[in-house]
Amino acid sequence: xxxxxxxxxxxxxxxxxxxxxxxxxxxxxxxxxxxxxxxxxxxxxxxxxxxxxxxxxxxxxxxxxxxxxxxxxxxxxxxxxxxxxxxxxxxxxxxxxxxxxxxxxxxxxxxxxxxxxxxxxxxxxxxxxxxxxxxxxxxxxxxxxxxxxxxxxxxxxxxxxxxxxxxxxxxxxxxxxxxxxxxxxxxxxxxxxxxxxxxxxxxxxxxxxxxxxxxxxxxxxxxxxxxxxxxxxxxxxxxxxxxxxxxxxxxxxxxxxxxxxxxxxxxxxxxxxxxxxxxxxxxxxxxxxxxxxxxxxxxxxxxxxxxxxxxxxxxxxxxxxxxxxxxxxxxxxxxxxxxxxxxxxxxxxxxxxxxxxxxxxxxxxxxxxxxxxxxxxxxxxxxxxxxxxxxxxxxxxxxxxxxxxxxxxxxxxxxxxxxxxxxxxxxxxxxxxxxxxxxxxxxxxxx
Ligand SMILES: [Zn+2]
Numbered sequence: 001x002x003x004x005x006x007x008x009x010x011x012x013x014x015x016x017x018x019x020x021x022x023x024x025x026x027x028x029x030x031x032x033x034x035x036x037x038x039x040x041x042x043x044x045x046x047x048x049x050x051x052x053x054x055x056x057x058x059x060x061x062x063x064x065x066x067x068x069x070x071x072x073x074x075x076x077x078x079x080x081x082x083x084x085x086x087x088x089x090x091x092x093x094x095x096x097x098x099x100x101x102x103x104x105x106x107x108x109x110x111x112x113x114x115x116x117x118x119x120x121x122x123x124x125x126x127x128x129x130x131x132x133x134x135x136x137x138x139x140x141x142x143x144x145x146x147x148x149x150x151x152x153x154x155x156x157x158x159x160x161x162x163x164x165x166x167x168x169x170x171x172x173x174x175x176x177x178x179x180x181x182x183x184x185x186x187x188x189x190x191x192x193x194x195x196x197x198x199x200x201x202x203x204x205x206x207x208x209x210x211x212x213x214x215x216x217x218x219x220x221x222x223x224x225x226x227x228x229x230x231x232x233x234x235x236x237x238x239x240x241x242x243x244x245x246x247x248x249x250x251x252x253x254x255x256x257x258x259x260x261x262x263x264x265x266x267x268x269x270x271x272x273x274x275x276x277x278x279x280x281x282x283x284x285x286x287x288x289x290x291x292x293x294x295x296x297x298x299x300x301x302x303x304x305x306x307x308x309x310x311x312x313x314x315x316x317x318x319x320x321x322x323x324x325x326x327x328x329x330x331x332x333x334x335x336x337x338x339x340x341x342x343x344x345x346x347x348x349x350x351x352x353x354x355x356x357x358x359x360x361x362x363x364x365x366x367x368x369x370x371x372x373x374x375x376x377x378x379x380x381x382x383x384x385x386x387x388x389x390x391x392x393x394x395x396x397x398x399x400x401x402x403x404x405x406x407x408x409x410x411x412x413x414x415x416x417x418x419x420x421x422x423x424x425x426x427x428x429x430x431x432x433x434x435x436x437x438x439x440x441x442x443x444x445x446x447x
Pocket of ligand 1 (some may be wrong): 278281282333334337
């Protein structure tokens with residue numbers, strides 16, 4: 001809707017009205033009785049291992065039976081009817097992309113909702129869901145929002161890449177309101193340095209209790225506060241982040257500058273795994289959302305292979321995500337919930353640069369450390385031995401000396417012989433979904 005002419009050409013009050021009505025319709029569709037019942041059910045799982053086990057067994061068996069009966073790929077592959085997960089083959093994105101129809105249930109009626117993975121690591125993959133699937137997803141999201149302290153009536157800020165403000169609008173306001181949900185939606189696409197104070201003021205004036213944001217968007221605001229030695233002047237319950245990886249450095253920065261806890265959520269459009277922070281900062285595998293297997297790939301890393309419980313239309317069983325976690329030694333969280341704990345989620349593979357020896361360098365979070373006046377960065381590499389750093393800066397603080405520190409930090413990670421150039425930009429380019437990639441490397445490797 002937001003990219004349509006009628007929305008973009010409307011005056012702002014009409015845009016607020018259109019946006020609010022659209023949100024209301026979505027709310028009615030997603031948050032009916034079914035979501036309430038499921039939310040109530042899954043809340044019973046949180047602190048009781050035996051209730052959880054029985055819920056999970058039921059869900060898993062349902063998925064395996066439905067798939068074997070109705071999905072062509074599994075009808076062909078699974079001759080045994082013991083419904084033992086280990087008998088099912090591990091599948092990957094490639095198989096689903098090449099044989100999409102083979103993974104669709106033949107037992108379907110009603111609306112099909114198609115969506116694509118964001119494709120930051122390659123070609124997007126189209127995933128299809130039915131309305132039940134959309135509603136079930138919302139129940140899990142709602143439970144996590146409760147963990148973050150959300151209560152009915154709370155006001156929220158939403159900075160998650162929606163194109164609510166037309167891209168060619170150069171003057172504020174850079175936000176719109178969803179009245180019925182009590183949400184101020186702020187644009188991720190207009191966050192140039194001169195606008196950031198207005199973003200903070202808008203959230204404070206609205207009286208926001210919880211911020212839901214892409215990490216890159218909210219970190220841009222935290223860096224602005226840090227550069228100006230300020231703290232968020234309102235009282236927040238929490239910040240809920242998802243859809244991009246959140247480094248521990250950025251989490252610390254957010255918690256310090258916004259004076260509240262960050263509840264990060266890892267999910268993916270394939271819906272085969274979800275991992276969420278509790279109020280004690282631990283990452284819990286949401287084990288009643290899907291079945292997660294962690295495959296040891298060495299050096300402490302484990303690949304997430306997941307089976308979704310909530311999509312009968314396109315059930316994915318033992319699906320390789322290409323995402324990795326590190327295990328935790330902790331068996332029990334102070335929060336008392338029975339979900340397994342992991343130590344951390346590795347940044348998505350795909351955001352990497354190639355160093356002087358041809359090595360892929362994935363961990364880029366440390367590069368901006370110690371550089372003052374830096375609001376955001378993105379690393380671009382299209383040729384060997386040269387990196388262009390696009391930087392959004394506060395020009396009063398970011399001088400030649402700071403630029404040199406940035407260059408030195410980049411060389412420290414990628415190699416002394418690398419050529420590094422810094423380009424000051426108004427804002428960092430985003431993907432079509434409004435996400436920000438840490439690095440974009442377009443070199444073809446002959447691996
Ligand atoms: Zn916990």
